[in-house]
Structure formats: structure tokens, C-alpha cells
Amino acid sequence: MFFTRFRINTARRDARALLGSPHRMHGAVTMSFPDTLPRDGDGPRVLWRVDRDSAAQTLLYIVSPTRPDLTGLVEQAGWPAADGPGWQTYDYGAFLDGLTAGSVWSFRLTANPVHSIRRTDDEPTKRTAHLTPRHQQRWLLDRQRASGFSVVEKSPDRRLLEYGDELQLLVRDKRDLRFAKAAERRTVSLVSVTYDGRLTVTDPDVLRRTLTQGLGKAKAYGCGLMTLAPVR
Numbered sequence: 001m002f003f004t005r006f007r008i009n010t011a012r013r014d015a016r017a018l019l020g021s022p023h024r025m026h027g028a029v030t031m032s033f034p035d036t037l038p039r040d041g042d043g044p045r046v047l048w049r050v051d052r053d054s055a056a057q058t059l060l061y062i063v064s065p066t067r068p069d070l071t072g073l074v075e076q077a078g079w080p081a082a083d084g085p086g087w088q089t090y091d092y093g094a095f096l097d098g099l100t101a102g103s104v105w106s107f108r109l110t111a112n113p114v115h116s117i118r119r120t121d122d123e124p125t126k127r128t129a130h131l132t133p134r135h136q137q138r139w140l141l142d143r144q145r146a147s148g149f150s151v152v153e154k155s156p157d158r159r160l161l162e163y164g165d166e167l168q169l170l171v172r173d174k175r176d177l178r179f180a181k182a183a184e185r186r187t188v189s190l191v192s193v194t195y196d197g198r199l200t201v202t203d204p205d206v207l208r209r210t211l212t213q214g215l216g217k218a219k220a221y222g223c224g225l226m227t228l229a230p231v232r
Helices: 013-019 022-030 071-077 093-097 133-147 204-213
Strands: 002-008 047-054 057-064 087-091 104-111 114-117 126-129 149-151 169-181 186-201 226-230
Touching (some): 002 013, 013 022, 013 071, 022 047, 022 169, 087 093, 093 204, 104 133, 133 149, 133 169, 133 186, 133 204, 204 226
Antiparallel strands (some): 002 057, 002 087, 047 057, 104 186, 104 226, 114 126, 149 186, 169 186
């Protein structure tokens, strides 16, 4: 597995077009893998996420089973005249192999928290987005055990509220995404949110699967990629 970081030049028109359409970004990422393995449903897949940490820094992260070549993306949305290739790719396998039960990490996840509803008994179920932070938080908590981790609780002296502030977890940056898929002549609508927090590894093998296969729906559109960082 490989982990790649690419800095997007937001001053460029093509970059802004990619950032405005997850479908176009997905296409650009896919074109960076001439040797991408076919998806069999259970194996590692290409995951990506855009982090807008500040006006001056917008980063594209990619986790993939094969090494990407982002030359084309540099031409569209990077700095072609800069020294160096314009992106950094690391061997992700050693990091994944080093995960141990009980270790604590900071994490970030952009996801598409949805659930299925049925208004009447004879009506087919319909997938719909969770819209409130409380339900979006619950969506993640309901999946933590099956995903190989548990969100760390705050100590009582660090809680700012009497209720609802028990976890080291922040739900932020809700985005209502709507973009066209010209080939299929339809418009896609979805909601994404970003989770920041701390987790404890409960099952390293299952967490490795989560980190390489993604969590939740809309993985083709920049959702599902969880990344870990040392706790500071």
C-alpha cells in the first residue's frame, strides 16, 4: 500500500474546477493509476480526500494499492515549474504493520453519513443523509467497533458541557455536494462531513482494513479515507 500527498495550486482554474466537482477529481485521481488493480469488493482500493486546512494550503491525500504517477495532475492543478515531482508518495505498509492494540492516535475522516428510511411499510427504503452533528456523530460511533477502533473519552475535568461533550471527537465542515455526471446524464447529491478526534486501536487487523478499504459510502467522491497521526 502507498500513501500520497499532493498540494493543490488553488490559484489555477483547472484546480478550482477539480475542487468543485468530486466526479472530476475522481477521474483525475483514477487517471494517475495506469496499473490499478480491478476491484473485487473485498480488497484494498484507491481512496482519496481533500483537506482544506487554510486558504494557503489545500492538500489531496491518496491511499492506494499501487504507486501513483501524478504527473498529469501536476499539469492541471500543481506547480509544473517547481523543483521536484510535485507530490510525495510513501510506503504505507510499514505504518499499517506497526499498528498495535491499545495504541492511541489522532484521526481525521471525511465521510458520507447516511441511513436508510421508509416512510410507509410498502415503500422501498431510501438512502438519506444525516444532517445534524448529533446524528452524524452517532453514525460514526455506531461503526467504530466494527471498524477496529474506539473514540477516546474526555476526562471529566476537560469537558466543557455537562452532557454531549464526553468524547474527543469533533464533527465539522458539513458540505452539500451536487455535481453532474455527464456520461450518465444525471446529477449526484450527497452530504459530507469531516471528523477530527482521537481513537484507541481495538483490533489492528480490522483497522488496517478500514484504512485501506474506507469507511461508509461515496468512496469514489472523496469520502471514506481515514488517516492517523501521532498524538501531540
